[in-house]
Amino acid sequence: MRWVLITRYLVALALASGVAAQQSPALARPLDQIHVIKGVGCGCCTAWVEYLREEGFEVTEEEMLPADLIQQKIAQGIPADMVSCHTARAGDFVIEGHVPAKDIRRLLSEEPDVIGISVPGMPYGSPGMGPEAEREAYDVIVIGDDGSTEIYGTYPAGS
DSSP states (O other), rough: OOOHHHHHHHHHHHHHHHHHHHOHHHHHHHOEEEEEEEEEEEHHHHHHHHHHTTOOOOOEEEEEHHHHOOOHHHHHTGGGGOOOSSSETTTTTEEEEEHHHHHHHHHHHOOOOEEEEOSSOOOTTTTSOOOOOGGHHHHHHEETTTTTTTEEEEOOOOO
């Protein structure tokens, strides 16, 4: 008798979960996942990770020595002029530097045939690099499979 009650409970729970997932896309899809490779003890990298978590990403982290991190960037096809301090992976894409969450979500939603996106250098006021209200102008750049680049998003100075 106990087995029958447990089985009925599990079936009811499974059905209820399925209905909830169909009614709410947020419940049906897991949190956005991103894996960040950063330099050992880098404060701005840690600030960007915290920003991503605040934006709802599920973040895993890995620290590397600078030479190993550079090798990771090269292996993932990031051109030298697109490099920043940390490299991340979201789905099939590389995310290089202090990229805003909305651009990462756009990339994951559109799924273009590219390597990924980058905010080259470390522009002040980009996520993890100081207050947005005081930011310097910067662009988010898409990196094509052939290494070509083009502007994906623009952030003017200030807010």
